Amino acid sequence: MKFKIPIFDLKVYDKNLKKNLINSVSNVLNHGKLFLGPEVDKLEKKLSKFLNIKYTLAVSSGSSAIFLAMKSAGIKKGDEVIVSTLTWIIPVNAILMCGAIPVFADIDDNLNIDPISVNKKITKKTKAILCMHYAGKLCNMLEIKKIAKKNKLKIFEDSAQSFGAKLSNKSSGTFSDAAGFSSNPMKPFNGYTESGFLTTNSKKIYDRAKILRHAGTLSDYKKIVTNHCIEPSLNHKLDSVSASLLLVSLKSFKNKMKIINKYASFYELNLPNNVKFQTISKNEVHGRYVFPIIVNQRDKLAKYLSHNGIETKIFNLPLVYNTPFYKKFKKEKLPNAEKLIKKILIIPCHEKLNFSQIKYVTNKIIKFYSL
Numbered sequence: 001m002k003f004k005i006p007i008f009d010l011k012v013y014d015k016n017l018k019k020n021l022i023n024s025v026s027n028v029l030n031h032g033k034l035f036l037g038p039e040v041d042k043l044e045k046k047l048s049k050f051l052n053i054k055y056t057l058a059v060s061s062g063s064s065a066i067f068l069a070m071k072s073a074g075i076k077k078g079d080e081v082i083v084s085t086l087t088w089i090i091p092v093n094a095i096l097m098c099g100a101i102p103v104f105a106d107i108d109d110n111l112n113i114d115p116i117s118v119n120k121k122i123t124k125k126t127k128a129i130l131c132m133h134y135a136g137k138l139c140n141m142l143e144i145k146k147i148a149k150k151n152k153l154k155i156f157e158d159s160a161q162s163f164g165a166k167l168s169n170k171s172s173g174t175f176s177d178a179a180g181f182s183s184n185p186m187k188p189f190n191g192y193t194e195s196g197f198l199t200t201n202s203k204k205i206y207d208r209a210k211i212l213r214h215a216g217t218l219s220d221y222k223k224i225v226t227n228h229c230i231e232p233s234l235n236h237k238l239d240s241v242s243a244s245l246l247l248v249s250l251k252s253f254k255n256k257m258k259i260i261n262k263y264a265s266f267y268e269l270n271l272p273n274n275v276k277f278q279t280i281s282k283n284e285v286h287g288r289y290v291f292p293i294i295v296n297q298r299d300k301l302a303k304y305l306s307h308n309g310i311e312t313k314i315f316n317l318p319l320v321y322n323t324p325f326y327k328k329f330k331k332e333k334l335p336n337a338e339k340l341i342k343k344i345l346i347i348p349c350h351e352k353l354n355f356s357q358i359k360y361v362t363n364k365i366i367k368f369y370s371l
């Protein structure tokens with residue numbers, strides 16, 4: 001079904017942008033360093049500067065980024081990692097891929113991992129808390145940090161949805177031991193291919209991640225690829241074409257976010273009172289991956305909007321601990337997650353829409369609740 005107002009629109013309409021993207025690919029094809037070429041180095045430096053972090057390691061996906069972040073920081077067999085049950089499945093799979101055990105925590109009303117629930121889940125085996133910033137809204141990192149410090153736990157961020165999110169001028173991806181970002185085409189800082197990157201202030205984590213990125217070898221891609229394997233790993237490298245496209249995308253990121261934030265503010269101001277949102281404090285910037293609303297009669301509303309040409313999405317259903325594989329890790333029902341998963345609806349909020357479309361969505365939601 002084709003919607004008048006889609007949740008995502010990945011086409012490139014801007015002629016200038018398209019020209020720059022094509023030129024960037026052309027440059028890579030001309031120099032021929034297709035793997036980990038100069039564009040990858042440049043991208044890593046630019047991202048470190050943008051996020052104010054010591055090390056950035058570009059990889060082939062957000063999945064690789066979050067996996068390598070935890071693996072390189074020493075998460076291993078038998079460790080327990082506390083994670084929200086409301087998340088895209090990847091960060092939980094990444095815990096398993098490290099050989100560790102996911103321990104599910106409840107969410108707060110902002111749809112993020114709840115520090116109170118985290119506290120209750122700590123055991124002798126707990127090694128880390130994994131914070132996925134839902135839809136781009138930062139988790140309660142101040143409380144999480146306190147808990148981690150008190151219990152000597154590591155923190156990881158799944159920043160896949162929250163590039164550009166900030167608290168007191170500190171960026172998503174800089175609150176933890178290591179973080180993983182996705183820059184796949186759906187993300188606000190989007191590539192045009194699959195891609196991601198890891199951030200850390202730890203040289204030790206960075207060095208190990210760099211080795212694991214390249215099949216666990218000490219290969220220097222600028223010289224020769226060798227079989228000098230010191231720790232088995234697979235290929236997580238980013239190609240130069242993807243990096244070159246991301247460099248173009250980075251230039252327009254701030255402008256794109258201005259538009260998205262304008263639309264989000266309009267929704268917040270104009271949607272009726274019974275529509276709830278993730279709250280943002282004064283010193284906070286939301287990453288605005290998508291715009292979730294929390295509503296009663298969610299399914300009826302989704303149907304009504306669909307009839308009116310508006311696409312909506314329900315993300316992350318079922319909760320991870322209710323999925324066929326992970327139900328064996330479920331220890332107890334997590335009440336807030338169970339309650340809110342029935343109420344969350346993602347509505348369109350991206351830069352390819354115009355203001356009249358945002359007003360149209362708003363009016364349709366107002367109308368639905370006044371029927």
Ligand SMILES: Cc1ncc(COP(=O)(O)O)c(C=O)c1O
Pocket residue numbers: 061062063064066087088090091132158160161181182183184194195196
């Ligand atoms: C929360 C979260 N973690 C991890 C990922 C994985 O990123 P990628 O698709 O780039 O592998 C995504 C992607 O949507 C995500 O939303």
